[in-house]
Amino acid sequence: xxxxxxxxxxxxxxxxxxxxxxxxxxxxxxxxxxxxxxxxxxxxxxxxxxxxxxxxxxxxxxxxxxxxxxxxxxxxxxxxxxxxxxxxxxxxxxxxxxxxxxxxxxxxxxxxxxxxxxxxxxxxxxxxxxxxxxxxxxxxxxxxxxxxxxxxxxxxxxxxxxxxxxxxxxxxxxxxxxxxxxxxxxxxxxxxxxxxxxxxxxxxxxxxxxxxxxxxxxxxxxxxxxxxxxxxxxxxxxxxxxxxxxxxxxxxxxxxxxxxxxxxxxxx
Amino acid sequence: xxxxxxxxxxxxxxxxxxxxxxxxxxxxxxxxxxxxxxxxxxxxxxxxxxxxxxxxxxxxxxxxxxxxxxxxxxxxxxxxxxxxxxxxxxxxxxxxxxxxxxxxxxxxxxxxxxxxxxxxxxxxxxxxxxxxxxxxxxxxxxxxxxxxxxxxxxxxxxxxxxxxxxxxxxxxxxxxxxxxxxxxxxxxxxxxxxxxxxxxxxxxxxxxxxxxxxxxxxxxxxxxxxxxxxxxxxxxxxxxxxxxxxxxxxxxxxxxxxxxxxxxxxxxxxxxxxxxxxxxxxxxxxxxxxxxxxxxxxxxxxxxxxxxxxxxxxxxxxxxxxxxxxxxxxxxxxxxxxxxxxxxxxxxxxxxxxxxxxxxxxxxxxxxxxxxxxxxxxxxxxxxxxxxxxxxxxxxxxxxxxxxxxxxxxxxxxxxxxxxxxxxxxxxxxxxxxxxxxxxxxxxxxxxxxxxxxxxxxxxxxxxxxxxxxxxxxxxxxxxxxxxxxxxxxxx
Amino acid sequence: xxxxxxxxxxxxxxxxxxxxxxxxxxxxxxxxxxxxxxxxxxxxxxxxxxxxxxxxxxxxxxxxxxxxxxxxxxxxxxxxxxxxxxxxxxxxxxxxxxxxxxxxxxxxxxxxxxxxxxxxxxxxxxxxxxxxxxxxxxxxxxxxxxxxxxxxxxxxxxxxxxxxxxxxxxxxxxxxxxxxxxxxxxxxxxxxxxxxxxxxxxxxxxxxxx
Numbered sequence: 001x002x003x004x005x006x007x008x009x010x011x012x013x014x015x016x017x018x019x020x021x022x023x024x025x026x027x028x029x030x031x032x033x034x035x036x037x038x039x040x041x042x043x044x045x046x047x048x049x050x051x052x053x054x055x056x057x058x059x060x061x062x063x064x065x066x067x068x069x070x071x072x073x074x075x076x077x078x079x080x081x082x083x084x085x086x087x088x089x090x091x092x093x094x095x096x097x098x099x100x101x102x103x104x105x106x107x108x109x110x111x112x113x114x115x116x117x118x119x120x121x122x123x124x125x126x127x128x129x130x131x132x133x134x135x136x137x138x139x140x141x142x143x144x145x146x147x148x149x150x151x152x153x154x155x156x157x158x159x160x161x162x163x164x165x166x167x168x169x170x171x172x173x174x175x176x177x178x179x180x181x182x183x184x185x186x187x188x189x190x191x192x193x194x195x196x197x198x199x200x201x202x203x204x205x206x207x208x209x210x211x212x213x214x215x216x217x218x219x220x221x222x223x224x225x226x227x228x229x230x231x232x233x234x235x236x237x238x239x240x241x242x243x244x245x246x247x248x249x250x251x252x253x254x255x256x257x258x259x260x261x262x263x264x265x266x267x268x
Numbered sequence: 269x270x271x272x273x274x275x276x277x278x279x280x281x282x283x284x285x286x287x288x289x290x291x292x293x294x295x296x297x298x299x300x301x302x303x304x305x306x307x308x309x310x311x312x313x314x315x316x317x318x319x320x321x322x323x324x325x326x327x328x329x330x331x332x333x334x335x336x337x338x339x340x341x342x343x344x345x346x347x348x349x350x351x352x353x354x355x356x357x358x359x360x361x362x363x364x365x366x367x368x369x370x371x372x373x374x375x376x377x378x379x380x381x382x383x384x385x386x387x388x389x390x391x392x393x394x395x396x397x398x399x400x401x402x403x404x405x406x407x408x409x410x411x412x413x414x415x416x417x418x419x420x421x422x423x424x425x426x427x428x429x430x431x432x433x434x435x436x437x438x439x440x441x442x443x444x445x446x447x448x449x450x451x452x453x454x455x456x457x458x459x460x461x462x463x464x465x466x467x468x469x470x471x472x473x474x475x476x477x478x479x480x481x482x483x484x485x486x487x488x489x490x491x492x493x494x495x496x497x498x499x500x501x502x503x504x505x506x507x508x509x510x511x512x513x514x515x516x517x518x519x520x521x522x523x524x525x526x527x528x529x530x531x532x533x534x535x536x537x538x539x540x541x542x543x544x545x546x547x548x549x550x551x552x553x554x555x556x557x558x559x560x561x562x563x564x565x566x567x568x569x570x571x572x573x574x575x576x577x578x579x580x581x582x583x584x585x586x587x588x589x590x591x592x593x594x595x596x597x598x599x600x601x602x603x604x605x606x607x608x609x610x611x612x613x614x615x616x617x618x619x620x621x622x623x624x625x626x627x628x629x630x631x632x633x634x635x636x637x638x639x640x641x642x643x644x645x646x647x648x649x650x651x652x653x654x655x656x657x658x659x660x661x662x663x664x665x666x667x668x669x670x671x672x673x674x675x676x677x678x679x680x681x682x683x684x685x686x687x688x689x690x691x692x693x694x695x696x697x698x699x700x701x702x703x704x705x706x707x708x709x710x711x712x713x714x715x716x717x718x719x720x721x722x723x724x725x726x727x728x729x730x731x732x733x734x735x736x737x738x739x740x741x742x743x744x745x746x747x748x749x750x751x752x753x754x755x756x757x758x759x760x
Numbered sequence: 761x762x763x764x765x766x767x768x769x770x771x772x773x774x775x776x777x778x779x780x781x782x783x784x785x786x787x788x789x790x791x792x793x794x795x796x797x798x799x800x801x802x803x804x805x806x807x808x809x810x811x812x813x814x815x816x817x818x819x820x821x822x823x824x825x826x827x828x829x830x831x832x833x834x835x836x837x838x839x840x841x842x843x844x845x846x847x848x849x850x851x852x853x854x855x856x857x858x859x860x861x862x863x864x865x866x867x868x869x870x871x872x873x874x875x876x877x878x879x880x881x882x883x884x885x886x887x888x889x890x891x892x893x894x895x896x897x898x899x900x901x902x903x904x905x906x907x908x909x910x911x912x913x914x915x916x917x918x919x920x921x922x923x924x925x926x927x928x929x930x931x932x933x934x935x936x937x938x939x940x941x942x943x944x945x946x947x948x949x950x951x952x953x954x955x956x957x958x959x960x961x962x963x964x965x966x967x968x969x970x
Contacts, residue, residue, distance in 0.1 A: 087390070087418050090390075156479075156489070156492075159489070159490065159492060160489045160490075162393060162394065163349075163361050163393070163448065163489065163490055164349075164361055164393060165348075165349040165350065165351070165361065165391050165392065165393055166391045166392075166393060229492070229496070231441045231444055231492055234440045234441040235394060235440075235441065235444075237440070238394070238395055238439050238440045238441075239394060239395055239416075241395075241414075242395030242414050242415065242416040242419075242439075243416055247416055247419065248418070249390070249416055249417045249418050250390040250391060250417060250418055251391075251393060251417065252417075
């Protein structure tokens with residue numbers, strides 16, 4: 001029994017520190033559950049999202065650097081191509097760290113990370129990647145409203161950001177737009193990985209998505225978008241569906257979430 | 269010729285190897301084997317040559333194809349999202365196939381087998397794909413080319429049908445990707461080739477939807493509501509206002525034959541393509557195989573094309589327009605072809621006589637420009653020059669030209685203009701109230717009507733300051749006081 | 761004239777190739793060695809091998825296994841769930857169709873793996889029953905289940921798109937993947953009822969190399 005515990009501790013090893021911080025997640029905020037209608041996948045029906053905790057900021061280069069230091073298999077040179085493609089951490093100039101541009105990049109969101117790398121990071125923190133539904137639900141918020149989906153100003157701002165090419169250096173996470181929940185940069189900073197990014201049954205030939213081929217997808221039924229005027233959601237779903245799990249992209253980062261339940265247990 | 273010389277090469281090689289073959293070791297032969305195989309491949313006419321496609325930016329077109337056999341053509345097209353000029357003082361974030369709008373011109377031959385590479389630049393915000401109307405297959409290639417930023421996809425197709433085809437991005441939201449400039453043309457030359465002409469150009473129309481009205485300065489975002497209402501702020505050739513005027517005008521010499529590859533990316537509008545003062549001798553209607561002769565205006569559907577051919581018989585400036593004419597004069601759909609060379613008075617005489625004819629009296633037209641550009645207030649002369657430059661490009665340049673040179677016989681010059689420099693107040697009055705009747709400028713008679721421009725006093729001051737300080741005019745600053753005074757004293 | 765040149769070139773080529781027979785057979789020997797090394801399972805996993813996944817799985821016999829035990833054989837992999845009424849029976853039919861085109865191939869060279877997307881309902885017992893029902897013999901078919909997150913990882917690597925509906929149905933893409941002996945994806949057949957020819961050729965190509 002003791003030996004088992006010991007192995008467990010050893011196995012956790014590098015990640016244990018983060019797990020210890022679980023009780024007081026000052027770097028997280030609560031997102032109160034509710035319902036919303038996603039663009040795809042529910043045939044226009046509302047989907048319920050349970051309350052959850054979400055990182056205030058996307059994970060930064062400095063945070064990811066610390067993770068890599070503790071978990072050398074996620075080093076640029078060590079990572080298996082199955083888990084991250086050739087552009088993995090391309091913007092880092094040194095083998096195991098940010099390198100030359102540390103000052104400019106340390107507080108900016110980490111990008112060029114694969115789904116596997118993002119997932120490993122969150123697991124290490126005792127957290128997980130958000131689901132598409134959780135992420136979309138939290139992203140509905142403007143500065144003042146939990147659901148700003150019908151606010152034309154908020155909508156236009158999102159659309160404007162999605163239309164701009166990447167800046168040379170992404171700004172520090174603290175400087176980005178803060179929404180109703182206290183989440184920074186949900187819109188306007190980077191795209192973000194979700195755990196089930198591959199759950200939207202849409203294909204690259206987006207004009208065929210309205211009536212999907214039954215040969216390609218089982219059980220997809222009618223798969224029309226719930227709101228054909230929601231261009232910002234279209235762009236997010238299109239982006240996700242262009243990904244594979246080992247892809248790394250220059251404006252794709254991530255943040256982690258935690259179930260509310262875990263929190264209450266931790267508090268006790 | 270070529271074939272037989274390749275065979276000779278094979279023979280020579282073979283003899284050489286025969287000599288070596290008996291003695292030499294296997295290790296050295298490994299390479300020789302490969303060489304022989306290669307030369308046999310080359311000698312075999314069934315094997316296709318592999319060619320890297322030459323791609324060009326508008327208005328240029330790759331050289332005509334002289335091959336008599338199909339080839340394997342490798343096309344590499346890179347998607348980038350870039351901020352570029354939409355009009356003077358107005359920027360827009362264009363999504364492009366190859367760095368500008370329209371996308372690179374691709375030229376292949378019927379029955380070519382194309383290996384198509386679509387690269388999405390790592391700095392792109394969005395995934396993209398490509399639907400080439402020249403492709404027979406699901407999505408025209410879109411199903412196989414969905415490409416995340418920093419990735420590259422490859423697919424092959426065979427060019428079964430000759431013609432001039434549009435290509436465009438088809439990623440959701442499709443309309444927005446096209447509205448941001450993601451379209452271009454691919455020409456599949458027929459087996460027998462196209463008849464030889466002297467000049468070939470690439471012109472593609474597109475409609476753009478910006479938050480601000482036509483001319484509103486700064487980086488303008490995409491306006492989804494306007495796009496849904498099909499109410500563009502800009503309708504332009506080759507991606508921006510002025511892309512085919514002034515120094516960018518197309519050129520030809522008298523006697524030359526000209527072929528325009530005309531496309532329309534839309535996303536919404538159908539173009540009534542017309543060249544003022546020319547008649548198309550041939551139009552390959554809708555980019556297909558049927559040729560219509562003697563056409564004045566040809567329809568170019570959104571997502572469609574036309575090939576027009578004509579001979580430049582008479583020197584002068586020929587204006588390319590979408591003859592849905594408000595688009596030309598108020599939204600930017602205007603280009604120019606300059607034809608230089610000797611005149612033939614039998615074909616076109618120029619003005620012979622000019623006399624008064626006034627059955628009912630004439631009135632000055634008001635220019636129906638609903639979207640008054642927002643006037644910034646200039647605090648000094650430099651600002652006036654800056655703002656005036658943009659105003660000039662938007663309101664004056666179509667007639668008076670980029671360098672104020674005017675168009676002889678039609679629009680008087682502003683450059684080194686004796687009429688202008690003699691009386692600045694009169695000129696201000698002309699801008700404010702319009703002008704009709706005959707005037708003499710630098711020795712030439714002009715008798716056309718200048719419309720009354722809907723400009724504020726501030727804007728008149730700016731544009732006049734700009735004009736007075738350019739092209740050899742006498743300089744100085746026109747301020748609000750001058751404008752007010754001049755307007756009052758030069759009323760019609 | 762031309763014919764003569766070509767003919768003589770070909771003749772010479774034949775002679776030269778003949779002389780090199782020995783060299784070629786050495787090459788073959790090397791590949792054989794490599795194949796043997798990979799079959800033995802001691803070879804280091806390549807970067808793109810799915811067997812890099814270290815997760816644990818249960819098969820229809822309720823044995824706990826790692827994916828690496830699939831190494832050394834060509835494997836056909838598809839994802840299903842046993843309560844599926846529309847596509848999954850058809851995927852199994854497609855697999856059988858491919859299998860029947862491989863009759864001359866030794867059974868021990870090609871395995872077929874079915875991975876469930878529904879670990880809650882598809883217990884090893886349920887998988888075993890499904891195998892019996894569909895006459896999937898255990899010397900060729902292995903049915904696997906694991907924790908949801910392990911399944912999600914494998915699905916991501918197989919380029920599967922899938923989504924659980926509240927009513928218990930799973931909407932999913934239909935993909936049959938061919939893995940080489942090292943566990944790398946070499947071919948994917950997307951869609952139901954496809955002509956299996958390309959997939960069969962891919963398998964035969966791999967077997968030739970072994």
